[in-house]
Every structure is written in C-alpha cells, then in structure tokens.
Amino acid sequence: MKAVKGKFYFGGVHPRDNKNLSKAAASEIMPETESVAISTQQSLGRPAICAVTEGQTVNEGELIARGDGPVSSDVFSSVCGTVTEIKEMTGANGATETFILIKSDGRNDKTYLQPLSDPSPEDIKERIKQCGIVGLGGAGFPSSVKAAPGTPVDTLILNGAECEPYLTCDYRLMLEKTDEIVRGARYTAKALGVKNIIIGIEANKPDCIAAFEPYDDIKVVILKKMYPMGGEKQLIYVTTGRKVGLGKLPADIGVVVQNVATVFAVCEAVELGKPLYERIITVSGKAVKVPKNLWVKLGTPISEIVNFCGGENFAPKKVVQGGPMTGVALASYDAYTHKTTSGILLLSEDEAAADEPTPCLNCGKCADVCPMRLMPMNTAFYSAAGDFEAAAKYGNTAACIECGACEYICPAKRPLIQAIRKTKAYIRNKK
C-alpha cells in the first residue's frame, strides 16, 4: 500500500546514525567456526534446561536445551559436531550463564522440522514455539507468548524502524528478504487471526519503504527519524494512535509488535522447518576494518567475527554487543553471539565518549527528550542520596524503557541509566 506518514511524537534524540559505514554492504554468510559456545540463556525468563550430555554428537538444528517455563525458549545447535563441554561462564552482561560448547566436525547434516504448506493458525503457533523463536529486536521475549495473546488483537505491527545508530542488519534484511518478511508477517497474522498488518520504517530508509509499497495487504508507515522510534510503545502510538497504558502489554489494546527479523525467522520456521540458530548481525564502528552485515550462527565467538571482518583498524575504546544506545559493553572479545545480538560495534575513542561526569545543572534536557515523559534527573538525584523510594516516585522509574536518550543528551554526562537501573533493582528486590 502507498506509504503514509506516522503521527507526531514528542521528545527523542537525534544521534549521528553512522549507518553509512555498513549500509551498502550486502549480507554475507559467515563461514562456520571451529567451535561454538551456546548459552542456555537465550530469552527473557529462566534459562533453558540442558538436554544434551558431554560427548554427544549433535546435528545442525538439533535441540540442545529445552525451555523452562512459558517465557523461556528452546535452544538449538548451530553446527554439526560433538558437545565437548557444558560449563558455567560469565556472559556478556556479567551474569553467570551455562554454556554448551560444541566442536564442529565439518558435516552438513541438518535436523529440520517438516515444512508446512498451508498451515492452520494452531500449526503456526506450535511451529513458532518449536523453533525457539524469540523477539530479535533485543529484548528476547519469546514469540510464542506474543502469538497467543490473552486478549483479542486486531493489528500486527512490524518493527522496521531500526532507530539504533550503526545497525543496518534490519535494513539489509528488509531489502534482501522483502518477500520472506511479508510471508512471515502473513503467517504471524494468520496465527493471531488479524487482517491488519502495518510496517513502520524510519524515513532514512526510503528504499525499504519503496520495497514494501507493492504489497497490498501491508500498510507502510513512514516514521520520523528519531531515537527511540522503534520503542514498542512509541511505534504503536505513531502507527495506530493507541497508547499502551502503564504496566500494560500491547496486546491489551489489541496490538502485537514483531521485529522484521523475527517474522523472517517465522517464515523460515514455517516454510523450511528451520529452528532459530542463525541470525543477521551488523559489524560496524570506526575501529573495525571492513564493516559488514553477516549471517552468523548462534554461539559464534566475537573474536572470530572481528577477524572475519578484517580485524581492528586500531584499538577500540569500547566493544559493544548490540546497538550503541542499549547494547552491552564487552570487557573482551571472549564472548559469544546470542539470539538477540543485533550487532558487534568496535567504537573508537572519538565515537564512544567516556567523559567524566560533571555536576547536574538541572537543565531538564533529559526530561525534554524522554519518550516516556519521565523525569530522569529526579531519579538520579534521589538515588544518589540513597532514597530509592523517592527516586522511583518522583522519577516514575517503573515506566522507564531504558532507551538511553536522557543520558545521551545530558550535557553534564551524568550516569542516568545506571541510576535508573539501580532504582529499579532496589524496587524489584524489595517486593
């Protein structure tokens, strides 16, 4: 359908997006590495329970860990080989995770599910669950939960905003796999029983907008270029005009949001029976020699990915897994990709500002840009004094989506997100 403009949204920041570094690089398939280390913590919720033993031979796509509970997802092997070790290691975010180390043996045997032709809604829901699909935008919310909402829904929104700077993997995916995304969206819509499919794409990707316009059943909405336009609540408001209430889910107002990469995975799961063990990521930043968009298998070591991209230009100041606004800073290359890893960024000193914080000026810029209309400076002020109750009350921390816009804009470089997370952790532990 002809693209229409989205509704106006206040606030937000406009960081330099640096997408030109990797925008033109067509996606490549990264060759299989010698060994992979797959974490059992691949989604929100509890880690999956290991279903293999050391020394066991597995095929590509074989189940190696079973989801524990409804918001946990199954994990699949990404290579053919032998399980060499199952051990606890420190994950990217500092928490201890169980990793399953698999040594590749060079075979090419794939264990896929039976492809479905003309599936019923129940079949699709079942398939999404079987293939361990989670939201690939970053949060890692299992798609099977989203595909079976408790309340009636009427709209499926595809998130093609990709508002994070640097990342271009969704952009490449939308250009190269347009048809698969549309088919995946139709399957997802069928599972949900909705007719209305909307895709939101930021205005800085006109070729993607043009690519989706020919499909008659998909409404294309052009979003203003702003961070965080791809935030779930922001996207829903801009595309449909509905507001998600505090503490509510999008399904409560009849909307389900899926990332474009997620619906692509749904398409592969339905048509090929392929479980989710591979995804597209962006390797970018000024410190990496050749920025690329890569199809990477689950559990690939970051060091191998950096080597495949030609290595470092110079020593990076920060290594980020994910986007620069919400991603995790890595202490070393000794980490492995997850289902939710959307990028590996090697940021130079110039890009990754690490200035010393100066006193807060009360300028209120953090409140001006906050897409949730919160007052981050109050959280920072009261949490620094140790009064987390007041921090949560005056800063409305519970509604924070941790987009990082406040800390981005802060002229005093105050660590606002740190204060917000501390406050949230305090409130969570108190309950």
Add this chain to the structure above:
Amino acid sequence: MDNTVVISTPPHVKSKRTTRGIMLDVVIALIPCAVMGIVYFGWQAAVTELVALASCVATEFIYFFIANKGFSNKCADAGNVCKRWARQFDFTSIVSALILALVLPPRVHFYEVIIGSVFAIAIVKMLFGGTGKNLVAPSTAARVFMLLSFSVAMNVYVRPAVGAIFPDSDLIQSSATNLSGLLVSKSEIYSQPIVLMHPLDLFLGTGVAGSIGETCKAAVLVGYIYLVARKVIKWWQPVLYLGLFGIFAVFLSGFDYPSYTLDFSLFLPHILSGGVAFASVFMLTDYVTSPKGGLAQFVFLIVAAILTAVLRYFTNLEIVSFVVVLMNLLVPLFDKVFIRKPFGYKRAKKQKEANK
C-alpha cells in the same frame, strides 16, 4: 585488543554538548550586550565588566583552593589543586560575572563591584555547593544585595553617549533618573500614563539611562536569537514571559486613566523599558534556578510575569531582579508539584471506570 576498553552502562554514544560548551554559548550570547554597554557608557562600563570578571573567577578559584586544602605545605599539592580547578572550570563563574556586570548601573564604584562579585560566587554559589547547587542565581542575588547595600550608588543612572533619535526634550530633562526608561505611570502632573521615550529609542537604548547591559534591547535580541539557535533556551520562554508581562502591565496601566482604558500602545514601552527583556532571556531561563519540565517552566514564567507587572505597577521601581530571586526560591516547590505523568498514564478515576 589491549586493556584500554571501557565498560559502562549504555548508551555508549553521547552528544557532544557539554556543560562547558553550553556556558560558553551563554557567554557568547552576552557579548553583544557587553559591547553595547561599553559603546554607550564608556570606559567605566568596561572597568565594571572586567572587575566583575576578574573578581568572580578569582573568588571561585580561591574558594576551590581553600576547600581542596591547597594551602598545605607541599607545593605539589597546590599544583594538583590548580590543575583540578582548571579541569572542572566550566565558565559558570564567567556567566555570573557578566550578568552581574550587565545589570549594574554604569557609574558604580569598582570596590562595590568586587564586594558584589565575592557575595555572588562565595556565598550564593560556592557555599551552597557550586555549579548546579545554588538556590538563587548568583548574579541576580548579588544585584539585590548591592541595591540594598549601596542604594545611593546603585541608583545613579547616566545617559548613554548616544543620544535619543526622537528626543522629546522637556520630558527627558524632567526625569533625570527615569530608571532605565520606565514609564512614569502615576504622575501628578499628567492625568494619564505617558511614554517618556519612543519605543525605537527604548529598543536601541539610545538616550535611555539604564544599566550597562540592559539598555540596548537590540543586543539582547541578538543574544536571544543565538541562544535559541544553539538550543540553549527554548524559544517560547522569553516570548511567553515578555508577552504576558506586557499584557498585564497594559491592564494595570488602564487604572491610571481618568476612566479605565486599555491602551495597547503602552505594550511596547512596557516590555522594552527596564530590565525585563534582559531578565527574560538571561535570568529566568537559567538552568539551575528554573524548574524542570515544560509544564513547570510554563507556569513558572506565568507567575513571574504577573508578579513583575503587579510589583512594578505598585512600586514604580525596577523590580525584576527581586522577582527573579523570589521565583528562584519557589523553584523547589515547582519541582515537587509538577511531576510529569508518564506516557500512557491514565488518571486513577478513569482507570476504574475502564475496569468496570
């Protein structure tokens, strides 16, 4: 990869704006006013500005030096303290110094300027915790302090070197100290408010006896445009304050006519006379001493505008710095009352109805 990587919470990219950069922008925005002050009021104005600058920065340095124990026996310590001072220096003392100098009358004595500067930085700013912690704007508080302490010197206004374009001779002569070109509203000689100066003269400051920097409104306008272009202040803040103030002042002036009349020709003279224009751009928009969030700022400026209009009408004095200090003291209250509701928030009552 060597050991130099930094780990921190996101975001990993940050804007290039810093406190120092913003304060430097304010300094740049104040330069037109400072230059026009020297052009209009001669070398004494330049001396006032330089003395204020030097004494403010020196006060801040000495306070920092003492507070960080620079006076220990080791020379290396003193050197370190100096280095640390240079690293944390963020131009806020220069902004305070310039604003203070610009709101003083041109013939104020230099030692009075020094006392005012020391009061502004040492007592109003540093004692409360330095940058970002002061309750009232240092420069405004110092002006009030000086007005009460040196009331004679602080009330001597002279005419600028550049004469009025539209001289209305006898009116100007008869009002030697017309307080930056204020209206004489409740005069016994005239039965209605009269405008002492042509609005164009008030705008350019030609022939208007006033403070060093407040006199030339054209320079204030240049500073306003610069600050808005650099996104330091919001464009609507001075416009809202000045507009509302002008309207209220016109309403109140109506009582001075034999029968109540709304005379909107008084609008421009009201907003262009005195220090309201300067205060609206540089004082009421000060980050530290204005409330946070758009709604709170909106209400803050409305209250300030009403207060200024009412107090000016009843006192016939240049009252705006008192209003700014008073409003500054109300800011913590504004911050407590105006907590924004998050996106998607519904009032408790409505939510109950929705649940039914």
